[in-house]
Amino acid sequence: MTYTTTLQPLEVDQWFVDSSELRSFVSKVQEIISTTRDRAETLTTIEPYFSQLLKQEN
Incomplete structure (x- = not known):
């Protein structure tokens, strides 16, 4: 069974x-x-920014 829910933006x-x-x-x-x-x-376009975020150790 598949459920689909559409979330409204906050x-x-x-x-x-x-x-x-x-x-x-x-x-x-x-x-x-x-x-x-x-x-x-x-x-x-997002990929390098995401990669940089993942490399951070905070």
Whole structure:
């Protein structure tokens, strides 16, 4: 059985884990999403930022 749920966007961001690095990454991703044309381009553009985030030891 498959369940599909559509989540509505939140009015404000909510943070379970909060760090300046994570906030910066999310901000960059939001900027990239607003300026890219399709999913493949978006993911390709985000990839180096995500890789950099994962390398951090904080």
